[in-house]
Amino acid sequence: MQxxxxxxxxxxxxxxxxxxxxxxVPRTAATRHDLPRCSTCAMRAICMPxxxxxxxxxxLDAVICSTRSIKRGDALYRAADAFQSIYTIRAGSFKTVVIxxxxxxxxxxxxxxxxxxxxxxxxxxxxxxxxxxLEDSVVCIxxxxxxxxxxxxxxxxxxxxxxxxxxxxVRESSQMLLLGTMTAEQRVASFLLNLSKRFKARGFxxxxxxxxxxxxxxxxxxxxxxETVSRxxxxxxxxxxxxxxxxxxxxxxxxxxxxx
Amino acid sequence: MQxxxxxxxxxxxxxxxxxxxxxxVPRTAATRHDLPRCSTCAMRAICMPxxxxxxxxxxLDAVICSTRSIKRGDALYRAADAFQSIYTIRAGSFKTVVIxxxxxxxxxxxxxxxxxxxxxxxxxxxxxxxxxxLEDSVVCIxxxxxxxxxxxxxxxxxxxxxxxxxxxxVRESSQMLLLGTMTAEQRVASFLLNLSKRFKARGFxxxxxxxxxxxxxxxxxxxxxxETVSRxxxxxxxxxxxxxxxxxxxxxxxxxxxxx
DNA sequence: CGCTAGATTGATGGAGATCAAATCTTGTGG
DNA sequence: CCACAAGATTTGATCTCCATCAATCTAGCG
Numbered sequence: 391m392q393x394x395x396x397x398x399x400x401x402x403x404x405x406x407x408x409x410x411x412x413x414x415v416p417r418t419a420a421t422r423h424d425l426p427r428c429s430t431c432a433m434r435a436i437c438m439p440x441x442x443x444x445x446x447x448x449x450l451d452a453v454i455c456s457t458r459s460i461k462r463g464d465a466l467y468r469a470a471d472a473f474q475s476i477y478t479i480r481a482g483s484f485k486t487v488v489i490x491x492x493x494x495x496x497x498x499x500x501x502x503x504x505x506x507x508x509x510x511x512x513x514x515x516x517x518x519x520x521x522x523x524l525e526d527s528v529v530c531i532x533x534x535x536x537x538x539x540x541x542x543x544x545x546x547x548x549x550x551x552x553x554x555x556x557x558x559x560v561r562e563s564s565q566m567l568l569l570g571t572m573t574a575e576q577r578v579a580s581f582l583l584n585l586s587k588r589f590k591a592r593g594f595x596x597x598x599x600x601x602x603x604x605x606x607x608x609x610x611x612x613x614x615x616x617e618t619v620s621r622x623x624x625x626x627x628x629x630x631x632x633x634x635x636x637x638x639x640x641x642x643x644x645x646x647x648x649x650x
Numbered sequence: 651m652q653x654x655x656x657x658x659x660x661x662x663x664x665x666x667x668x669x670x671x672x673x674x675v676p677r678t679a680a681t682r683h684d685l686p687r688c689s690t691c692a693m694r695a696i697c698m699p700x701x702x703x704x705x706x707x708x709x710l711d712a713v714i715c716s717t718r719s720i721k722r723g724d725a726l727y728r729a730a731d732a733f734q735s736i737y738t739i740r741a742g743s744f745k746t747v748v749i750x751x752x753x754x755x756x757x758x759x760x761x762x763x764x765x766x767x768x769x770x771x772x773x774x775x776x777x778x779x780x781x782x783x784l785e786d787s788v789v790c791i792x793x794x795x796x797x798x799x800x801x802x803x804x805x806x807x808x809x810x811x812x813x814x815x816x817x818x819x820v821r822e823s824s825q826m827l828l829l830g831t832m833t834a835e836q837r838v839a840s841f842l843l844n845l846s847k848r849f850k851a852r853g854f855x856x857x858x859x860x861x862x863x864x865x866x867x868x869x870x871x872x873x874x875x876x877e878t879v880s881r882x883x884x885x886x887x888x889x890x891x892x893x894x895x896x897x898x899x900x901x902x903x904x905x906x907x908x909x910x
Numbered sequence: 911c912g913c914t915a916g917a918t919t920g921a922t923g924g925a926g927a928t929c930a931a932a933t934c935t936t937g938t939g940g
Numbered sequence: 941c942c943a944c945a946a947g948a949t950t951t952g953a954t955c956t957c958c959a960t961c962a963a964t965c966t967a968g969c970g
């Protein structure tokens with residue numbers, strides 16, 4: 391998602407580019423251990439607590455010292471893998487999928503640059519879901535035991551981790567509300583507005599963006615079938631709320647969408 | 651729930667009672683500052699990490715030094731209240747309810763003795779939902795800032811809080827799966843088996859228990875109407891999977907229920 | 911011991927699932 | 941760089957599960 395949006399940002403501001411590129415694309419796919427630096431990362435406002443000192447950033451950079459590239463369709467981790475690390479997305483996007491014994495599958499979330507993956511693995515010491523890349527992506531690897539050690543004497547970081555986990559609980563609560571009480575139309579509207587808000591928070595257009603997930607994945611996230619998702623997109627188009635052309639979406643009337 | 655179950659346990663084992671009473675019922679409703687002691691609490695296996703030393707328990711007892719009684723139907727806290735503390739249930743049970751601007755209401759969970767409330771308040775510094783007592787209940791008050799301080803130099807406790815929060819994320823994931831993919835029949839079966847498992851973990855009967863919530867509250871938790879909940883109870887009764895008489899439920903065939 | 915909130919059961923309708931078919935993307939290999 | 945196959949999307953027709961409306965019935969509580 392941010393790859394498309396970043397090139398778009400470059401077109402909007404031809405010179406000099408005002409938007410800091412989200413990440414340095416590894417030169418080769420084999421690059422696994424370049425040196426990420428939280429202190430200079432464009433996403434630090436999203437994944438780090440505010441107001442860290444130079445010294446504190448240095449300690450973090452010592453822990454978060456490797457990245458990993460994942461090809462579209464590949465898994466960053468799978469359910470039941472041993473839990474070692476959490477991950478923040480530098481570039482790209484993911485879906486997290488839980489699979490019931492009987493084969494029922496459900497997408498529990500879509501994550502984009504700046505979001506964190508793997509917090510659900512802490513409880514059992516093993517991953518609880520599959521994390522699948524929706525496009526070629528890069529993540530920072532954060533070994534959790536080392537992070538815990540850092541948190542023990544870095545109060546802002548300690549509090550930040552609690553906040554991140556708590557935010558995830560809140561996000562899931564509102565997703566339960568969506569799944570438990572909303573009509574298909576309201577769910578799709580809510581989904582588009584949520585994505586829009588998150589892109590905006592990352593400096594991208596809130597009005598137009600590329601969906602990296604299929605209608606089926608959206609449906610699986612929203613608790614409905616892909617045909618229903620498609621019908622809702624068409625309905626919004628007829629009502630001039632949204633212009634959708636395949637995976638490109640432009641929100642024409644955000645207030646109208648919110649009133650649905 | 652545990653009040654009923656505890657008196658039941660007393661009947662089952664007339665003398666000497668083998669089941670440790672879950673809590674000391676406060677003598678008067680006004681009792682707000684008796685001295686809870688984690689070290690001797692029957693629920694410590696559920697709310698505390700294993701293997702703490704006497705010294706470590708003493709430090710916790712210094713932080714968790716007050717309780718609060720909440721009458722049936724009253725709120726422990728409401729959405730938008732300032733977040734100060736988290737709570738563990740000593741006795742009784744609660745529901746947590748999120749309310750959308752437009753009035754849509756959804757029950758995000760039912761909590762019983764040993765469960766923790768309020769973790770979702772950390773992220774925004776204010777409560778995210780209403781916590782309503784389903785019966786007269788007692789909670790331990792854990793001031794969060796003090797807990798954070800303790801966690802900074804008590805590694806097992808630090809890890810335990812991360813685990814608790816992560817467990818909540820996992821619990822909500824599986825509730826999303828339920829809401830997103832299961833039929834009404836499967837949701838009710840899943841709900842009963844989950845309650846059964848939790849009662850069992852607390853030393854109560856897994857087969858027979860009292861529901862403290864109404865059919866409407868169950869429906870609101872499972873994303874269906876109260877009539878549908880009632881019909882599913884009747885259906886299970888016809889199929890000899892469950893015997894339900896109002897709020898008393900006896901699971902007759904747990905395997906059958908799991909196969910639904 | 912009577913009242914009222916909660917629970918059950920039946921009849922009917924509608925939102926969304928399912929099945930089907932045509933059209934459109936996309937990415938992969940030549 | 942282009943063609944083509946596999947997958948994704950759209951749209952229509954029909955069916956089903958659950959919501960809704962309605963009428964008792966029950967039990968817990970003051």
